[in-house]
Amino acid sequence: MGELKLMKGNEALAEAAIRAGVDGYFGYPITPQSEVIEYLMAEKPFERTGMVVLQAESEVASINMLYGGGGTGKKVMTSSSSPGISLMQEGLSYLAGAEIPCVVANVVRGGPGLGDIQPAQSDYFQSVKGGGHGDYRLLVLAPSSVQEMSDFVPLAFDLAFKYRTPALIVSDGLIGQMMEKVELFDQIPRLTDEEVIKRHPWATNGKPKGGERRILTSLDLDPHKLERHNWHLQEKYKTIEENEVRFEMLHCEDAEYIIVAYGSSARIAQKSIQLAREKGIKVGLLRPITLWPFPKKPIDELTKKGVKGFLSVEMSAGQMIEDVKLVVEGRTKVEHFGRYGGVIHSPEQVLEALEQKLIGG
Amino acid sequence: MTEEIIIAGFGGQGVLSMGKILAYSGIMQDQEVSWLPSYGPEMRGGTANVAVIVSDERISSPTLTAFDTAIILNQQSMDKFEHSVKPGGVLLYDPNGIIHHPTRKDITIYEVQGAKLAAEMGNTKIFNMVVLGAYLKVKPIVKLENVIRGLKKSLPERYHKLIPLNEDAITMGMNNVNKL
Amino acid sequence: MSEITLQDIIKPENLVYKKTSLMTDKALSYCPGCGHGTTHRLIMEVIEELGQENETIGVAPVGCSVLAYEFMNVDMQEAAHGRAPALATAIKRLWPNKVVFTYQGDGDLAAIGTAETIHACNRGERIVMVFINNGIYGMTGGQMAPTTLPGMKTATSPYGRDIATMGNPLKMTELVATLPGTYYVTRQSVQTPAAVRKARKAIKKAFQNQLDGKPGVSFIEVVSNCNSGWKMEPVQSNTWMEENMFPFYQLGDLKVDGKLIDK
Ligand SMILES: Cc1ncc(C[n+]2csc(CCOP(=O)(O)OP(=O)(O)O)c2C)c(N)n1
Ligand code: SF4
Ligand SMILES: [Mg+2]
Numbered sequence: 001m002g003e004l005k006l007m008k009g010n011e012a013l014a015e016a017a018i019r020a021g022v023d024g025y026f027g028y029p030i031t032p033q034s035e036v037i038e039y040l041m042a043e044k045p046f047e048r049t050g051m052v053v054l055q056a057e058s059e060v061a062s063i064n065m066l067y068g069g070g071g072t073g074k075k076v077m078t079s080s081s082s083p084g085i086s087l088m089q090e091g092l093s094y095l096a097g098a099e100i101p102c103v104v105a106n107v108v109r110g111g112p113g114l115g116d117i118q119p120a121q122s123d124y125f126q127s128v129k130g131g132g133h134g135d136y137r138l139l140v141l142a143p144s145s146v147q148e149m150s151d152f153v154p155l156a157f158d159l160a161f162k163y164r165t166p167a168l169i170v171s172d173g174l175i176g177q178m179m180e181k182v183e184l185f186d187q188i189p190r191l192t193d194e195e196v197i198k199r200h201p202w203a204t205n206g207k208p209k210g211g212e213r214r215i216l217t218s219l220d221l222d223p224h225k226l227e228r229h230n231w232h233l234q235e236k237y238k239t240i241e242e243n244e245v246r247f248e249m250l251h252c253e254d255a256e257y258i259i260v261a262y263g264s265s266a267r268i269a270q271k272s273i274q275l276a277r278e279k280g281i282k283v284g285l286l287r288p289i290t291l292w293p294f295p296k297k298p299i300d301e302l303t304k305k306g307v308k309g310f311l312s313v314e315m316s317a318g319q320m321i322e323d324v325k326l327v328v329e330g331r332t333k334v335e336h337f338g339r340y341g342g343v344i345h346s347p348e349q350v351l352e353a354l355e356q357k358l359i360g361g
Numbered sequence: 362m363t364e365e366i367i368i369a370g371f372g373g374q375g376v377l378s379m380g381k382i383l384a385y386s387g388i389m390q391d392q393e394v395s396w397l398p399s400y401g402p403e404m405r406g407g408t409a410n411v412a413v414i415v416s417d418e419r420i421s422s423p424t425l426t427a428f429d430t431a432i433i434l435n436q437q438s439m440d441k442f443e444h445s446v447k448p449g450g451v452l453l454y455d456p457n458g459i460i461h462h463p464t465r466k467d468i469t470i471y472e473v474q475g476a477k478l479a480a481e482m483g484n485t486k487i488f489n490m491v492v493l494g495a496y497l498k499v500k501p502i503v504k505l506e507n508v509i510r511g512l513k514k515s516l517p518e519r520y521h522k523l524i525p526l527n528e529d530a531i532t533m534g535m536n537n538v539n540k541l
Numbered sequence: 542m543s544e545i546t547l548q549d550i551i552k553p554e555n556l557v558y559k560k561t562s563l564m565t566d567k568a569l570s571y572c573p574g575c576g577h578g579t580t581h582r583l584i585m586e587v588i589e590e591l592g593q594e595n596e597t598i599g600v601a602p603v604g605c606s607v608l609a610y611e612f613m614n615v616d617m618q619e620a621a622h623g624r625a626p627a628l629a630t631a632i633k634r635l636w637p638n639k640v641v642f643t644y645q646g647d648g649d650l651a652a653i654g655t656a657e658t659i660h661a662c663n664r665g666e667r668i669v670m671v672f673i674n675n676g677i678y679g680m681t682g683g684q685m686a687p688t689t690l691p692g693m694k695t696a697t698s699p700y701g702r703d704i705a706t707m708g709n710p711l712k713m714t715e716l717v718a719t720l721p722g723t724y725y726v727t728r729q730s731v732q733t734p735a736a737v738r739k740a741r742k743a744i745k746k747a748f749q750n751q752l753d754g755k756p757g758v759s760f761i762e763v764v765s766n767c768n769s770g771w772k773m774e775p776v777q778s779n780t781w782m783e784e785n786m787f788p789f790y791q792l793g794d795l796k797v798d799g800k801l802i803d804k
Contacts, residue, residue, distance in 0.1 A: 006515070029682075029696075034696070037697055038684070041699055044700075057687065058622075058652060058653035117400075173400070177397070178396065179384060180393075180423075267423060268421075271422035346426045347425070347426075
């Protein structure tokens with residue numbers, strides 16, 4: 001068993017970055033995730049593993065440091081919260097276009113604009129529909145516990161490198177600030193320079209002797225060539241959709257109603273389900289772990305099985321519900337419930353919404 | 362066993378660290394724990410509170426509106442949280458600075474003179490440990506030895522010499538909690 | 542002896558100080574002892590004195606003074622982090638006869654907003670920029686700023702700012718003074734009554750420049766304290782500032798009427 005610790009989600013993410021063998025972290029302070037860079041600076045990972053930690057002058061700089069660093073085949077990471085992630089959208093589009101692996105963590109807070117610093121899930125569209133320009137997707141993982149804040153870091157890197165694409169870890173202020181028990185995984189050694197060169201022949205770390213130079217770019221002025229590049233990207237996204245969907249189902253076997261919720265909302269919903277079952281209402285939880293690719297299949301199967309309705313519970317005005325509806329296609333009821341702007345719904349409010357919107361209505 | 366607790370008072374009273382020690386103690390005896398603080402600008406000198414859950418099972422919602430126990434250390438928190446104790450639950454408070462005492466009849470109310478006892482022991486900083494002791498007397502959810510182990514885990518090495526003092530404070534709290 | 546009532550005291554002839562009506566009655570959100578509040582007041586006093594209450598548009602930053610619009614009783618816009626000079630540029634270009642100013646911290650003006658700062662200054666926008674340099678990110682809980690002194694401990698430089706890996710403190714004011722687009726560049730402080738009087742004069746000069754249509758930015762740095770971020774008592778923080786910040790960030794004018802001052 002790994003080392004057991006009581007940690008904040010933000011700290012677990014930072015510790016996991018060190019242990020995952022990350023080569024470089026580049027970030028800019030923003031509440032509610034400043035603990036990530038604070039933890040890294042205090043832990044001196046440059047002494048532990050040789051990992052570089054740099055406070056950038058802005059999130060625009062951070063994401064472009066990931067472009068440069070990721071382009072050399074090294075493991076690079078940043079984290080921020082909503083306003084900072086918005087600033088990174090341009091960079092993410094370039095990273096996706098140039099197929100550069102990296103991990104970006106968003107500890108979401110209330111918006112739009114400067115919003116507030118309380119937990120929210122209102123960056124769903126931005127995360128899964130491509131907040132930047134062009135036809136691209138990001139791999140999006142949504143941890144719902146401090147444990148997953150740790151576990152998803154190496155997972156995100158594995159996926160990012162497997163598909164040469166940026167991966168996003170989307171949590172929120174609640175998971176970032178909450179402390180829970182974490183079992184830390186053992187140190188994964190950083191790759192040596194030789195290993196990086198061998199594993200990632202696409203990376204720009206010096207033209208191989210007698211070999212071809214590598215170019216990392218998202219530009220192609222020939223529309224036909226650019227279309228071909230886009231086809232290649234779409235093929236890749238299709239493979240990801242086929243292979244990388246992750247989700248969790250709780251109490252769905254006998255469920256008449258299903259709550260679809262991710263991250264903190266999924267935790268809150270678990271309590272609602274407990275309360276509902278105490279009242280004899282059969283409710284289950286479908287928790288998307290990958291927000292993209294979205295778990296379409298289990299929703300389709302539950303629909304076919306004849307569940308009486310889905311409640312999409314999100315701390316937003318209703319974003320993920322659109323993806324649920326795309327699968328259900330009108331075959332059964334789909335409703336949304338959630339508080340937002342930094343307000344967290346209570347388990348009781350979720351239950352009430354379930355009773356009013358699905359059972360009563 | 363699942364115990365859902367809210368600890369609330371002023372920033373600087375050691376509310377958050379008391380919750381942290383409790384959570385660490387839970388880990389020491391293989392339980393699941395969660396610790397969710399109020400965060401943000403309200404922490405500057407204002408009120409601070411933390412929801413702690415200690416359970417034998419996987420913890421569902423870390424944010425709650427009803428608690429098994431409320432530990433209340435100032436008037437604002439009394440106003441805010443007296444009514445969030447579940448019927449049959451426990452409210453433990455330090456009467457120091459409380460003007461409107463709790464009035465509920467469907468819960469059990471305890472008091473501990475935490476501030477006074479800590480002052481008598483010559484160190485106001487151990488106030489939160491006195492209160493923790495009082496709580497553990499009422500609800501012995503974690504063993505004292507695990508609290509000490511939790512303390513060791515959560516305190517930086519240079520403070521370990523203070524552990525015996527903390528232990529005394531916990532005992533002091535245990536011996537001085539009154540049911541009202 | 543008849544009793545003295547409040548009414549006996551509150552008379553025009555006894556008035557020695559009056560809060561400018563351009564500061565709202567909202568309690569300031571700043572930590573007691575912080576220099577932000579004093580600087581707010583000075584700007585508003587100057588605008589009142591110059592009779593520009595209805596002609597002024599201010600731009601607030603992201604930082605502890607993010608709520609400046611709550612306290613400054615003139616038209617205000619709240620910018621995204623670092624972008625205030627861009628907003629101010631457009632406001633002034635579209636309303637050339639209005640008085641436009643930005644109010645920004647060191648993180649806002651000298652880190653994330655460096656590009657906007659440099660380019661507004663280089664274009665010679667006819668605006669006033671007030672720059673509160675407290676050497677730290679106060680708002681977010683005391684992380685390292687571009688202006689943090691070497692060796693200074695912050696939440697992201699817990700062992701002290703290491704120049705080799707974290708870079709040197711950025712003297713933004715010296716930098717913008719070299720740009721042809723700045724007309725008046727000065728560095729002030731507000732920790733003593735004498736310093737406050739000087740700073741007030743400088744702020745007035747800056748706004749007067751704008752009213753007179755002088756070409757270029759009037760840029761006022763106020764070296765300030767952040768007692769919370771520095772983890773000090775207010776008085777101690779002022780002493781620390783005098784002993785450590787002032788030798789590095791030397792007070793005084795750097796550029797007057799478009800001409801660099803020889804030092
Ligand atoms: C895009 C973006 N990144 C980060 C933040 C978080 N943030 C808010 S204020 C601040 C720094 C403020 O420091 P400074 O400008 O020095 O002002 P002070 O609080 O010290 O007066 C940061 C990083 C943000 N609001 N938006
Ligand atoms: S944190 Fe620092 S800059 Fe912000 S109000 Fe307090 S003293 Fe002033
Ligand atoms: Mg600052």
